[in-house]
Every structure is written in C-alpha cells, then in structure tokens.
Amino acid sequence: MNHNASLPVPPRRPRRRTLQIVLFGLAVLGVVGGLFVVRGPLLMAGPMCMAGRWDRCLGTFNGVVLMVVVAVPVAVLVAWVLAWRRRAAGVAGAWRMSLAEVGMVHGTVPLVWLTLMPGAGAGVVPARVSLVPLRDLATMGTLGIVGNLLIFAALGFFAPMRFAALASVPRILALGAGCSVLVETAQYVLRLDRVSSVDDVLVNATGAVLAALASRRWWRAADVARPALVPVG
Structure with missing residues (x-):
C-alpha cells in the first residue's frame, strides 16, 4: 500500500478573508474620498434631481455624479445578493466575482455616459476626427x-479578477483600446460635437492597464481556494 499518496491541502481561508476585507476597505475609502471631492457638484445637482428635472439631472456632469453616489447602496446590495447566491451554490471566490462584476458596471457605465453626452453643436457641426x-x-x-485615464479604469481593475482569460496586461490593453475605439466611433457617427481622437484611445487604454496593474495581486485569487495536491514522493 502506498502511504505517500497525494493528499489535498486544505484551502487557506484566512487569506481569502483578508482579500475580502481589503477589497471592502478599498471600496469604502473610494466612496468617502469620492464624496469629499465631488461634494460641490452634489450640492448643485441635488435640487434639480429632487425636483424631477431629469434632463438637468442626467444630462449634466453634476447630475451623473449624483446618480453614481445614490446608486452606491444599490450596487452594494446587488453585489451582496450575487455573492450570497454563489456561496449557497458552493462557488469558490463568490465575493471576488460579485464585487468585480458590480464594480465593472458601476465604475464604467457612468463615465461612458458622460463621454457620450452631446455638445452644444451636436447634430449641427460636422463630425471631427484626429x-x-x-x-x-x-x-x-x-x-x-x-478623466480619460479613469473612463475604463474600473474595467481594467476588475475584469482580470473576474475573467481569467483577461488576466494579462496585453489583453487588458487590447480591451481598453477596443472599448475606447467603440466610444470614439459612436461620437463620430452620432455627431455629438466631440472630437474623435486617437489620443483619447491611447489615454483610455493606458488608464485600463494602470488600474489592472493595481489589482494584479488579486488576479489569481481564485486559485488560492482550490485544493492543491502534494507531490507523490
């Protein structure tokens, strides 16, 4: 009988717990810091949104920022529900996956919305490209x-944590550049009185890569939860 057979090593739960605490702490710090920075726009946009003037609320920078802040509790709730369902189903890395999904959407969609807001001459002035x-x-x-660095920063930060296929710098660079090209193309086709510039693509893609590098230590966090096998002696 072979007594040196491979035995599973128990998962490192303390390390997973540390990851969750770190991610939660970063999220809290980000929200608090963001509120401090945009406290002025929030105070200006609040009355418009409360009065139901959605054209002024969702059609201005201040209004979109306010909507982002208001949606934070909803985003947290959605992440919690997703994580709870996954943990109940026995999915490894439930919190990491859920936070990454919600973070990608909540941190990217509002910035893309701002980028696609029409200018004063939208539909009148000819489309411009650089x-x-x-x-x-x-x-x-x-x-x-x-601003251009931040547009796809959330996507670059969370995408490689959620999708193993994107866990490499060249792929995140391609993802950021591809998404930026789509946005610039939309600006040109819809004649939004904006300049579709290659420099926007370069800076957007750079922001995605820098954010991805900031989260690189968590790209393979899911592997920690998988049982490892001890080599047979």
Missing part, C-alpha cells in the same frame, strides 16, 4: 487627462 498621435494630448489639460 488621427495624429500625441497632437491633442497637450490640449487636454490635467483634468482631461485624468
């Missing part, structure tokens, strides 16, 4: 560059 790399970068300004 295909010379780095020509528009100098005119973006600090706020423009930061």
Whole structure:
C-alpha cells in the first residue's frame, strides 16, 4: 500500500478573508474620498434631481455624479445578493466575482455616459476626427487627462479578477483600446460635437492597464481556494 499518496491541502481561508476585507476597505475609502471631492457638484445637482428635472439631472456632469453616489447602496446590495447566491451554490471566490462584476458596471457605465453626452453643436457641426498621435494630448489639460485615464479604469481593475482569460496586461490593453475605439466611433457617427481622437484611445487604454496593474495581486485569487495536491514522493 502506498502511504505517500497525494493528499489535498486544505484551502487557506484566512487569506481569502483578508482579500475580502481589503477589497471592502478599498471600496469604502473610494466612496468617502469620492464624496469629499465631488461634494460641490452634489450640492448643485441635488435640487434639480429632487425636483424631477431629469434632463438637468442626467444630462449634466453634476447630475451623473449624483446618480453614481445614490446608486452606491444599490450596487452594494446587488453585489451582496450575487455573492450570497454563489456561496449557497458552493462557488469558490463568490465575493471576488460579485464585487468585480458590480464594480465593472458601476465604475464604467457612468463615465461612458458622460463621454457620450452631446455638445452644444451636436447634430449641427460636422463630425471631427484626429488621427495624429500625441497632437491633442497637450490640449487636454490635467483634468482631461485624468478623466480619460479613469473612463475604463474600473474595467481594467476588475475584469482580470473576474475573467481569467483577461488576466494579462496585453489583453487588458487590447480591451481598453477596443472599448475606447467603440466610444470614439459612436461620437463620430452620432455627431455629438466631440472630437474623435486617437489620443483619447491611447489615454483610455493606458488608464485600463494602470488600474489592472493595481489589482494584479488579486488576479489569481481564485486559485488560492482550490485544493492543491502534494507531490507523490
């Protein structure tokens, strides 16, 4: 009888618990920091939304920011329900998967919405395109560059945590660039009085990659929960 047969090593539950605590702490810090930064726009948009003027609420930067903040409790509830259902079904990494899914949607859709808001000359002025790399970068300004870096940051941060097929820098770069090209194409086709620029694509993709690198230590978090086999001696 072979006494050196492979035996399963019990999963490292403390490490999984630490991951959950870290993700929750980052989410709380992000919400608190975001509220502090956008407290001015929230105070300005609040009366419009409370009065039911949805054109002013969802059609302005301040209104969209307010909707993002208001939707935070809903996003947390959805993540909890998804995680609860997955844990009940015995799915490994239930919290990680659920937070990643909700984070991708909640952190990306509002920014894309802002990017697709029509300008004052939408439908009137001709569509414009800029295909010379780095020509528009100098005119973006600090706020423009930061905004473009953030558009697909949530997607880059959470996508490789949720989908193993995307857990590599080149694939996240391709994902960010592809999504950005779709947005720029929509701006051009819909004539939204915006310039469809290759620099926007470059900065958007860079933001996705930087965010992905920030979450890289958690890309393979699901592997920790899988039983490992001890080599046969």
